[in-house]
Amino acid sequence: MGSNTEAEGGMIGTVAKQEWRLLKADRTLAAVVVLMAAMVGYSLYNGSSWVAFQRQTLGAAETEQAERKGKLLKTLKGIEEGRIEVKGTQDPRSAASIGGNSSAPYLAMPPAPLATLAVGQSDLYPYYFKLNLRSKQAILANDEIENPTNLLAGRFDLAFVLVYLFPLVALALGYNLISSEREQGTLALAMSQPLTMREMVTGKIVLRGGLLLGLVVLFTFAGALLTGVDLGSSTVWLRLGLWVSLMALYTGFWFGLAVLVNSYQTSSATNALTLAGAWLGLVLVLPSVANLVATSMYPVPSRVEMVQAMRVAGKEAQSKGSMLLAKYMEDHPELMPAGEKPAADFTTLSYAVQMEVDKKVEPVLKRFDEQVEKQQAFVEGFKYLSPAILAQTAINDLAGTSLGRYQHFSRQVDGFFDAWKGYFLPKVFAKTKLGSGEVAGLPVYQFREETDGDILGRVGVVLAGMLVLSGAVLWVGYIRLRRVSIS
Amino acid sequence: MISQIAKKEMLEMRRDGRFQVASAIVLGLLLVSLGIGWQQYVSVNRQHEMARAETREQWLSQGKKNPHSAAHYGVYAFKPKSPLSLVDRGADQYTGVAVWLEAHKQNEFKYKPARDANTLARFGDLTASSVLQLLVPLLIILMSFSSFAGERESGTLRLLLSMGIAREKLALGKALGVAGGLGMLLVPAALIGSAALVLASDSGSFVANLPRLGWMTASYLLYFAAFVGISLTVSALAKSARLALVCLLGFWIFNGLAAPRLFSDVSRTVHRTPSSFAFSQRMDGELKKGFDGEALKKKVMAQYGVTSMEALPVNFLGISLKAGEDHGNEVYDKLYSELWDTFEAQNRLQQQGGVVAPLMAMRSVSMGLSGTDFAQFRDFSVAAEKYRRVLNDAMNDDLKNSPKTEGPYMADEKLWSKVPEFAYVMPEVNVVLGQQAWSLGLLVLWALGATGMAGWAATRRLRAE
Numbered sequence: 001m002g003s004n005t006e007a008e009g010g011m012i013g014t015v016a017k018q019e020w021r022l023l024k025a026d027r028t029l030a031a032v033v034v035l036m037a038a039m040v041g042y043s044l045y046n047g048s049s050w051v052a053f054q055r056q057t058l059g060a061a062e063t064e065q066a067e068r069k070g071k072l073l074k075t076l077k078g079i080e081e082g083r084i085e086v087k088g089t090q091d092p093r094s095a096a097s098i099g100g101n102s103s104a105p106y107l108a109m110p111p112a113p114l115a116t117l118a119v120g121q122s123d124l125y126p127y128y129f130k131l132n133l134r135s136k137q138a139i140l141a142n143d144e145i146e147n148p149t150n151l152l153a154g155r156f157d158l159a160f161v162l163v164y165l166f167p168l169v170a171l172a173l174g175y176n177l178i179s180s181e182r183e184q185g186t187l188a189l190a191m192s193q194p195l196t197m198r199e200m201v202t203g204k205i206v207l208r209g210g211l212l213l214g215l216v217v218l219f220t221f222a223g224a225l226l227t228g229v230d231l232g233s234s235t236v237w238l239r240l241g242l243w244v245s246l247m248a249l250y251t252g253f254w255f256g257l258a259v260l261v262n263s264y265q266t267s268s269a270t271n272a273l274t275l276a277g278a279w280l281g282l283v284l285v286l287p288s289v290a291n292l293v294a295t296s297m298y299p300v301p302s303r304v305e306m307v308q309a310m311r312v313a314g315k316e317a318q319s320k321g322s323m324l325l326a327k328y329m330e331d332h333p334e335l336m337p338a339g340e341k342p343a344a345d346f347t348t349l350s351y352a353v354q355m356e357v358d359k360k361v362e363p364v365l366k367r368f369d370e371q372v373e374k375q376q377a378f379v380e381g382f383k384y385l386s387p388a389i390l391a392q393t394a395i396n397d398l399a400g401t402s403l404g405r406y407q408h409f410s411r412q413v414d415g416f417f418d419a420w421k422g423y424f425l426p427k428v429f430a431k432t433k434l435g436s437g438e439v440a441g442l443p444v445y446q447f448r449e450e451t452d453g454d455i456l457g458r459v460g461v462v463l464a465g466m467l468v469l470s471g472a473v474l475w476v477g478y479i480r481l482r483r484v485s486i487s
Numbered sequence: 488m489i490s491q492i493a494k495k496e497m498l499e500m501r502r503d504g505r506f507q508v509a510s511a512i513v514l515g516l517l518l519v520s521l522g523i524g525w526q527q528y529v530s531v532n533r534q535h536e537m538a539r540a541e542t543r544e545q546w547l548s549q550g551k552k553n554p555h556s557a558a559h560y561g562v563y564a565f566k567p568k569s570p571l572s573l574v575d576r577g578a579d580q581y582t583g584v585a586v587w588l589e590a591h592k593q594n595e596f597k598y599k600p601a602r603d604a605n606t607l608a609r610f611g612d613l614t615a616s617s618v619l620q621l622l623v624p625l626l627i628i629l630m631s632f633s634s635f636a637g638e639r640e641s642g643t644l645r646l647l648l649s650m651g652i653a654r655e656k657l658a659l660g661k662a663l664g665v666a667g668g669l670g671m672l673l674v675p676a677a678l679i680g681s682a683a684l685v686l687a688s689d690s691g692s693f694v695a696n697l698p699r700l701g702w703m704t705a706s707y708l709l710y711f712a713a714f715v716g717i718s719l720t721v722s723a724l725a726k727s728a729r730l731a732l733v734c735l736l737g738f739w740i741f742n743g744l745a746a747p748r749l750f751s752d753v754s755r756t757v758h759r760t761p762s763s764f765a766f767s768q769r770m771d772g773e774l775k776k777g778f779d780g781e782a783l784k785k786k787v788m789a790q791y792g793v794t795s796m797e798a799l800p801v802n803f804l805g806i807s808l809k810a811g812e813d814h815g816n817e818v819y820d821k822l823y824s825e826l827w828d829t830f831e832a833q834n835r836l837q838q839q840g841g842v843v844a845p846l847m848a849m850r851s852v853s854m855g856l857s858g859t860d861f862a863q864f865r866d867f868s869v870a871a872e873k874y875r876r877v878l879n880d881a882m883n884d885d886l887k888n889s890p891k892t893e894g895p896y897m898a899d900e901k902l903w904s905k906v907p908e909f910a911y912v913m914p915e916v917n918v919v920l921g922q923q924a925w926s927l928g929l930l931v932l933w934a935l936g937a938t939g940m941a942g943w944a945a946t947r948r949l950r951a952e
Binding site for chain 1: 505509512516519520523526530531534535538541542545549550560563565577578580581582584585595597598599600601602603604605606607608609610611612613617621625629728729732733736740744745747748749750751752754755760761762763764765766768826829830833834837854860861864
């Protein structure tokens with residue numbers, strides 16, 4: 001038994017060596033190296049310049065925030081020491097002014113360590129919000145400026161190279177695994193050696209697939225180093241490890257498909273056409289058909305409807321603004337400014353109205369979010385149909401540009417926003433004035449990165465799905481190899 | 488003779504199972520996408536029509552208010568969907584659908600549909616335009632890559648030429664064969680598409696959209712002609728059918744997948760888009776500069792020939808608000824035109840990418856004629872902003888002429904109804920054609936160049952083996 005596997009391993013090694021010699025002699029190897037280096041290099045450059053853009057923006061926002069807060073503190077100290085006199089209608093000490101503007105922080109989600117790998121959804125969803133005391137809608141509306149035509153095209157990032165183009169290179173290397181030997185008349189010769197069909201095919205795909213995978217991994221690691229990925233942290237290594245496993249399985253899938261198609265003993269040209277068709281179906285057509293099905297089955301209610309609902313709620317609340325404020329004061333008598341009638345000044349009134357609008361709009365927003373979630377949940381099942389969707393999902397997760405991470409961020413923003421309002425709004429209604437000590441001690445937002453467990457959980461499922469797909473294709477292909485005739 | 492060759496080509500296609508399956512899939516996808524496009528257009532359009540009526544009603548029935556409060560309440564403008572968006576959704580998913588027109592501020596359009604989409608949406612929309620721009624060219628390649636190369640490999644080319652068939656006729660016959668095969672697929676699709684358009688639009692707008700539809704059909708035909716030409720050229724020149732297929736597939740991938748991304752990257756590098764943060768910082772800075780209130784007072788007093796503000800026959804608040812609006816408008820005009828010019832420069836560069844990838848030209852023409860490109864989004868934005876100014880001016884004018892009594896001044900529906908309803912008309916087809924001149928020119932060049940090349944390759948460079 002032992003000697004048998006040894007011999008088998010030996011034969012596979014011999015085939016691989018022979019393949020290597022052939023590839024080297026051919027121009028194919030050079031072409032693949034140059035092509036992969038160019039595509040990986042360019043896409044990583046692209047990804048890193050987008051990351052640099054985001055970092056620069058966040059840096060500028062941070063500076064602006066610090067300056068704003070510094071100025072506020074100086075003013076407050078000035079007032080406290082009697083150097084500055086408060087004049088005009090705007091009191092810099094008021095809770096509305098401090099919480100809504102002068103000390104309002106930016107809540108930012110910095111690019112994840114491997115963000116250069118995939119632009120993902122990061123060009124669509126905001127990566128920082130400026131807080132205020134108004135509605136959440138006002139905060140969320142903050143998008144990065146981008147030409148819609150560019151958003152439509154997407155970016156030439158590494159994920160695009162890996163998900164779309166990499167399979168084509170794999171298929172170009174694998175479409176004639178057996179058919180070329182047959183067409184050149186070398187198949188019978190090879191099979192007259194102590195070599196089974198499976199050993200020959202294994203030797204070939206191990207070399208060709210391994211070579212391709214090795215090149216991609218090598219170039220990506222080199223690119224990651226050049227673009228300043230911090231290789232010191234363990235989460236980076238975990239993510240890179242998962243990424244390599246993903247790519248290995250993805251490579252396995254496409255070579256498995258090549259084996260399967262070759263097992264039908266058609267000509268190289270037919271194989272090429274069939275494989276190109278499979279690629280088209282799995283990478284381009286299936287995802288968009290799935291999207292179409294999802295959007296038809298779970299249509300998202302129109303935002304236009306939502307705008308109208310908000311407006312109606314706003315109008316109602318506006319018309320009974322002073323009543324709302326009175327009611328609020330009734331509920332919270334402790335907030336009543338000492339020795340005053342319920343204040344009906346513009347600011348306080350507008351916050352009372354705002355709170356009512358938020359309450360009214362909530363069910364509309366909830367219905368909206370639920371429908372989006374339903375659609376997304378439906379789509380989640382679809383991803384197991386196509387290795388391309390699986391790969392894209394996992395790469396986005398590893399790069400930290402997936403919808404999942406944006407939702408993770410959004411939940412943190414929600415929490416901080418509620419805490420912020422919870423701190424300031426009662427002070428707005430009570431007309432409390434804040435001092436420099438309180439402002440200096442305001443909570444500071446810090447983005448909590450997703451844990452390795454979160455990533456592992458999401459990507460692990462995808463890897464399992466990919467393992468099943470690749471395994472199934474390879475398995476069927478290898479079973480069929482037994483029936484392949486030599487002539 | 489030519490018709491015989493064409494017939495033989497079509498017969499072969501019909502007998503080839505692969506071609507049949509591929510055509511059936513493409514036709515199926517085309518019909519499904521047209522159907523879904525139609526349904527989406529109808530539902531979105533109905534919502535927008537309703538919302539438009541509602542926002543007007545809300546404006547009219549807002550009750551007694553100070554005109555400036557009314558201006559703050561404002562109205563919403565909803566971007567209408569063009570009927571031809573059922574063919575090409577273009578950038579519609581990536582532009583906001585609604586904008587709030589209020590006092591003091593030119594707001595951004597909000598609610599990009601793409602942000603509410605599921606994660607698969609970024610793999611690309613299945614619309615009629617994506618089928619026409621990506622899959623039909625692939626089908627053309629499939630139909631024609633072996634036209635010459637295949638016959639040469641099987642030895643029939645030598646036979647044909649030895650029979651004394653003129654090479655011109657052979658080339659023309661082959662081209663017509665491909666065109667015929669394509670026609671079997673596209674004519675029914677075009678008929679169904681037109682029927683969908685008729686259903687989607689009322690009679691008036693259908694007629695109004697006919698020129699757009701006509702130009703669109705013509706430009707797609709040019710695009711297809713270019714692909715037929717390219718495929719036949721490569722098939723005539725390539726040593727083997729396999730090599731022809733590899734070259735053509737390579738070109739298809741470059742054209743359909745890589746080029747849009749590459750050119751969008753390049754255009755972004757050449758014409759830099761500012762960050763939203765930098766843009767709004769600049770905007771705030773410019774707006775803060777404000778206008779000189781004291782100078783305005785002096786000017787107004789001089790204008791009315793009075794020496795004190797109390798003696799003014801008009802309400803200064805209206806004048807000062809109007810001056811504020813004017814200052815703001817100047818800033819908005821300057822900054823937004825700069826930004827939008829940047830986008831248009833980027834898009835122009837992408838159109839020019841049509842020199843190497845015909846898709847870039849085709850995509851631009853198709854979006855333009857569908858009314859779903861950036862230029863027409865901008866056109867709508869500008870119209871909405873103009874309306875905002877009309878509304879604000881009406882409010883401030885009324886305020887200016889309001890009595891200077893104690894206590895708040897209230898206006899009512901009489902004033903609200905003086906502001907006309909916002910009505911938007913899409914630009915004429917000529918405007919679009921002007922914007923798309925580059926792309927249309929490139930498509931014509933591609934079609935002529937590629938068919939010319941095919942003719943040359945088939946007559947001068949065709950080897951029997």
